[in-house]
Amino acid sequence: MSRLRIFQDTAPDSPLSTHDEAADIGKALSTIGVGFEQWAASQPVAPGDAPDKIMDAYRVDIDRLVEANGFRTVDVVSIAPDNPQKDVMRTKFLDEHFHKEDEVRFFVAGSGLFTLHVDDKVYEVLCEAGDLISVPDSMTHWFDMGPDPSFIAIRFFTEPDGWVGHFTGTDIAQRFPRYELGQARPAP
Numbered sequence: 001m002s003r004l005r006i007f008q009d010t011a012p013d014s015p016l017s018t019h020d021e022a023a024d025i026g027k028a029l030s031t032i033g034v035g036f037e038q039w040a041a042s043q044p045v046a047p048g049d050a051p052d053k054i055m056d057a058y059r060v061d062i063d064r065l066v067e068a069n070g071f072r073t074v075d076v077v078s079i080a081p082d083n084p085q086k087d088v089m090r091t092k093f094l095d096e097h098f099h100k101e102d103e104v105r106f107f108v109a110g111s112g113l114f115t116l117h118v119d120d121k122v123y124e125v126l127c128e129a130g131d132l133i134s135v136p137d138s139m140t141h142w143f144d145m146g147p148d149p150s151f152i153a154i155r156f157f158t159e160p161d162g163w164v165g166h167f168t169g170t171d172i173a174q175r176f177p178r179y180e181l182g183q184a185r186p187a188p
């Protein structure tokens with residue numbers, strides 16, 4: 001189940017609040033300018049399906065988002081727990097960083113943990129299949145796919161280098177919960 005936990009940025013052991021209803025998560029995240037939606041597939045998708053088939057299942061929502069935001073590239077990324085590069089890939093976005101455009105990701109299957117640092121609060125968002133998250137340009141955050149990563153995600157970009165992370169050099173991400181072993185669920 002998708003979940004939002006909000007922390008004081010000095011207190012990683014005691015969440016101020018926990019939300020696990022999608023509407024509740026979306027409402028809380030909207031107060032900091034983060035988008036959160038849930039989308040339903042118009043046809044079944046399975047791991048190994050071609051990117052076009054996966055995107056066709058969400059075509060109406062993808063087109064709406066592209067039209068509203070002017071995205072120029074939409075792609076599909078996936079990772080499975082047997083990927084020999086999984087540790088390297090996990091490390092890539094584990095520390096606090098930001099991007100020079102909105103980070104917009106839709107989870108077709110599997111899950112991942114986005115943690116956002118805004119002013120003196122930390123917003124930990126467990127994204128699961130059906131969740132779309134839009135992290136605004138320049139918002140500091142980190143992302144943990146867990147030790148046994150498993151997801152298929154659709155990514156939206158405005159610029160070719162939109163995915164590049166600019167790292168802040170802080171150690172805050174190391175003090176907050178990681179995506180624990182066992183939390184990650186296999187993609188269907």
Ligand SMILES: CSCCC(=O)/C(O)=C/O
Pocket residue numbers: 077093103105112141142143153163165
């Ligand atoms: C589900 S893709 C997430 C990885 C990524 O692109 C990023 O920038 C994480 O912070």
Ligand SMILES: [Fe+2]
Pocket residue numbers: 093097098099103141142143165
């Ligand atoms: Fe990021």
Ligand code: NI
Pocket residue numbers: 018019020024
């Ligand atoms: Ni609530």
